[in-house]
Amino acid sequence: WSGFLDDGGDDSVAEADDSPDDSTSATSADTGLGPIASSLAESTDGETRSVDFGRFLDSMDGAPSATLHYLHVDLPHLPFSFLESGQRYPRSDWVPGMDWNSGFWIDDPWYPQQGYQRSLLLIGYIDHLVGMMLDQLESLGMLDETLIVVTSDHGVNFSAGEKRRAITEDTLAALAGVPAFVKYPGQITGMVDTANAQTIDLLPTVVEALGGRVDGLDGRSLIGRDPDVPPTKRLVTLGGDVYTVTTDEYSVLAEAEVEAALSDFPSGEGFEVVYTAAGPRPDLIGRSIDEFTTIDAGGSVSIPDEYNSVDPTGSVxxxxxxxxxxxxxxQFPEFYAVAVNGVIRATISEYKVTDDKASIYAIVPPWSFSPGPNQVEVLGISGTLDSTALIRFS
Incomplete structure (x- = not known):
């Protein structure tokens, strides 16, 4: 491994392209696409970020010379685009409840929670991509000896009434807390390291793991370091503002952030809970609308006509x-129930009211649909947890 840093060797850097523009796409017919990129182009209708990841994997050739493979890809990032299954969905570029100009979430908690829900589903897809990377390395006989680092440049905030990307005491842990997965050459057993670490520590860690010297770098190697040094975390914004907190202060904020996240979507229950625990009335999820008294309130509901021919296992x-x-x-109700084929699959509030119309956006699980035609209904929710009625707008 020290040979990676030697002069005069056949070392190389394989860097895949990075494009944040989800409006463009690649197809399997594009020249230069390898087998993995072609497969991802076909399965994702050419979604650029997925194809870039495929190019990254195709660039690994198992050559004996030491090679740095590097990819910066906008996943997870807006647009959300994917479910955990890898399926895409229309209007995934919509982010209701967030003002694009100011970056603020609305005060209503259910759309910021929905943003977090959709982010978790997208992360599920990224987990699949990381699995593809491990499979590729193993198939090339490279997995055991490869140093792997997976991390992110920043986090994101899903707190109601706060900015998505601005640092405050309430958002610091969400924005500063990023994943850092490091697999050393020869490592076969995983562990969780709770010692203080920062992203600037990753470069010296890579250098030391490959047998190099770490002198003169800003960070410190994570290998064999004092877990209590430094006793602070330093955060630098794009605008150059610097925030410094002690590790104890950060730990308190991070623990509160994790507790809030788990209160929305409990850990260890699979992705089904990401659908069934969302919204203001998760107790209604999975129940038939026939179980409830219905109230005719007049009015109407406009829903796009796109459910007459659904393939629940399709790519979209x-x-x-x-x-x-x-x-x-x-006189709009506070909350709404969204039913598919007579079964409630989501509950939500409105994110906008203009004149006589309340606008809603809800995420239902793909298994809500049957092959072919489906009936989608939106009803108001009236009453209490112990005595609920549904409101029909017709």
């Missing part, structure tokens, strides 16, 4: 339900 599935609820007297 219409899980994002958008609807406009029209009520003449503007």
């Amino acid at each position: 599935v219409p899980v994002a339900i958008v609807a406009g609820v029209h009520v003449d007297d503007r």
Whole structure:
């Protein structure tokens, strides 16, 4: 491994392209696509970020010379684009409840929570991509001897009434807390290291793991270091502002952030809970609308006509339900239930009210749909947890 840093060797850097623009796409017919990139182009309708990841994997050739393979790809990032299954969904570029100009989430908690929900589903897809990387390294006989680092440049905030990317005491842990997965050459057993670490520590860690010297670098190697040094974390914004907190202060904020996240979506229950625990009334999820008393409130609901021919296992599935609820007297319910084929699959509030219309955006699981035609309904929720009725707008 020290040979990686020697002069005069046949060392190389294989760097895949990075494009944040999800409006462009590649196809399997594009020249220069290897087998993995072609497969991802076909399965994702040419989604640029996925194809870039495929190019990254195709660039690994198992050559004996030491090679640095590097990729910076906008995943997870807006647009959310993917479910955990790798399926895409229409209107995945919509982020209701967030003002694009100011970056603020609305005060209503359910759309910031939905942003977190959609981010978790996208992370599930990224987990699949990382698995593909491990499979590729193993197939080339490179996995055992390869140093792997997976990390992110920043986090994101999903707190109601706060900016998505601005640092405050309430958002610091969400923005500063990023994953750092390091697999050393020859390592076969995983562990969790709770010692203080920062992203600037990754470069000296890579250098030392490959047999080099770490003198003169800003960070410190994670190998054999004092777990309590340094006793602070230093955060630098794009604008150059610097925030410094002690590790104890950061730990308190991080623990609160994790507790809040787990209160929304408990850990260890699989991705089903990411669908079933979301929204203001998760107790209604999975129940038939026939179980409830219904109230006719008049008005109407406008829903796109795109559910007449659904393939729940296809590469694109219409899980994002958008609807406009029209009520003449503007007496809108606080919450709404979204039913697919007579079963409630999501509950949500409105993210915008204009004139006589309340706009909603809900995520339902792909298994809500049957092959072929499906019936999607949006109903209001009335009453209490112990006595709930549904409101029909017709």
